[in-house]
Amino acid sequence: MSDTIFAKIIRKEIPADILYQDDLVTAFRDINPQAPSHILIVPNKPIATAADVTEEDEAALGRLFTVARKLAEADGLDQGYRLIVNCKEHGHQEVFHLHMHLLGGRPLGPMLASSQGG
Secondary structure, eight states: OOOOOOHHHHHHHHOOOEEEEOOSEEEEOOOOOOSSEEEEEESSSOOOOOGGGGGHHHHHHHHHHHHHHHHHHHHOOOTTEEEEETTTTTTTTSSSSSSEEESSSOOOOOOOOOOOOO
């Protein structure tokens, strides 16, 4: 996997609004938020996509969820939030370093837009 923008954020080589960092994961605010609260949570170990996850990644992936809960509480998302992991091109993954989007702060609507036509 090539060196991604997320890897550079993890190493603090480029600025980001880092909200949480430990030995397994890093969380920071998205620079192009799609909701009032939009946080990215990434494993520190570079994993290109969800399709590349192995059993040895389970601790970091579990940590993504516990950190998401803590950050949602800290952002006051008591009415709910959405967690999204995109995978590869058809899943609209843009940065090939596995990451979870935490979105909230307003009603988010249906998960997918209904398709038009055949």
